[in-house]
Amino acid sequence: MNSYSAIARRNLLALPALIGTAQAQPARPTALATTGMIADLVRGVAGPGMTTDTLIGEGVDPHLFRPTRNDIARILRADALFFNGHRLEGRMNDVLDRAAAQGKPALAVAESIPRARLRQHDDYPDAADPHLWMDPALWADTLPAIMATLARLPQPPRQMEAGLAETRGMLHRLDAYARDVLAPIPAERRVLVTAHDAFAYFGRRHEFQVESIQGLSTEAEASLARIEAMVNLIVERRLPAIFTESSVPDRAVRALIEGVAARGRQLALGGTLFSDSMGRPGTYRGSYQGMMDHNITIISRALGGSAPERGMNGRL
Ligand SMILES: [Zn+2]
Numbered sequence: 001m002n003s004y005s006a007i008a009r010r011n012l013l014a015l016p017a018l019i020g021t022a023q024a025q026p027a028r029p030t031a032l033a034t035t036g037m038i039a040d041l042v043r044g045v046a047g048p049g050m051t052t053d054t055l056i057g058e059g060v061d062p063h064l065f066r067p068t069r070n071d072i073a074r075i076l077r078a079d080a081l082f083f084n085g086h087r088l089e090g091r092m093n094d095v096l097d098r099a100a101a102q103g104k105p106a107l108a109v110a111e112s113i114p115r116a117r118l119r120q121h122d123d124y125p126d127a128a129d130p131h132l133w134m135d136p137a138l139w140a141d142t143l144p145a146i147m148a149t150l151a152r153l154p155q156p157p158r159q160m161e162a163g164l165a166e167t168r169g170m171l172h173r174l175d176a177y178a179r180d181v182l183a184p185i186p187a188e189r190r191v192l193v194t195a196h197d198a199f200a201y202f203g204r205r206h207e208f209q210v211e212s213i214q215g216l217s218t219e220a221e222a223s224l225a226r227i228e229a230m231v232n233l234i235v236e237r238r239l240p241a242i243f244t245e246s247s248v249p250d251r252a253v254r255a256l257i258e259g260v261a262a263r264g265r266q267l268a269l270g271g272t273l274f275s276d277s278m279g280r281p282g283t284y285r286g287s288y289q290g291m292m293d294h295n296i297t298i299i300s301r302a303l304g305g306s307a308p309e310r311g312m313n314g315r316l
Pocket residue numbers: 063131196197198216217218275276
């Protein structure tokens with residue numbers, strides 16, 4: 001017997017044992033979420049019995065994200081699929097539709113909330129403002145639909161009720177922290193100026209006027225007229241600080257700071273907010289809780305609120 005057939009024979013003999021192993025330990029189901037903010041909710045409800053992956057990585061803008069062939073393969077291979085919807089993933093509609101047509105559990109998380117509770121926007125006549133995660137109390141209301149979607153798996157994760165309760169508790173603690181540390185900011189200074197229009201749900205929850213240089217999506221460039229109007233607003237309201245965003249280029253924000261300086265006033269950069277993408281995976285800011293703690297804390301500190309320097313958990 002030559003060595004090739006010896007190996008082949010050994011492999012054939014090993015085959016029943018390999019099949020036996022596979023039957024004894026079925027692969028863990030895999031959920032795929034488009035953004036980290038969604039993946040954290042799914043992971044919270046499902047617990048450790050399921051693998052939950054994120055498709056769109058740190059610092060990548062979901063409005064502009066185009067899936068590669070490998071991304072499409074991951075989407076079609078996942079046992080359950082979670083995406084935001086309301087056109088956040090603007091360049092993925094076809095592949096998300098294809099995946100949903102496979103019949104596997106799939107959920108557009110933001111679209112599980114009744115339309116009347118969502119914010120309409122002139123940029124998107126056929127969809128609502130997709131940036132729901134900016135209001136943790138509203139984001140918490142997507143949890144039952146996530147659990148119902150996971151329940152459709154052939155082997156659903158166990159103890160999902162406990163996971164849901166714990167995740168909802170975390171979201172409500174964030175909401176309460178925001179209310180507390182933003183409370184001292186006077187009404188005239190409750191203006192949040194950012195690069196693109198991702199913070200309207202935050203503004204609605206905490207009575208902030210939200211002004212962005214770009215619109216709801218990051219696809220359109222800001223106009224000079226828009227920058228001029230915003231310089232006027234900042235000067236009139238004597239706003240101390242504005243913010244950049246981690247997933248959006250900061251050219252336009254810097255143009256605003258220069259425009260205000262040309263009018264003889266100093267405008268600080270309050271810091272970089274996480275809007276449509278979380279921080280580095282494995283770090284505190286790479287979790288939904290850390291991302292929101294960071295945002296709330298720097299907004300509070302830049303505009304005169306009472307947030308401690310290191311945030312609600314002392315981890316910033
Ligand atoms: Zn956005």
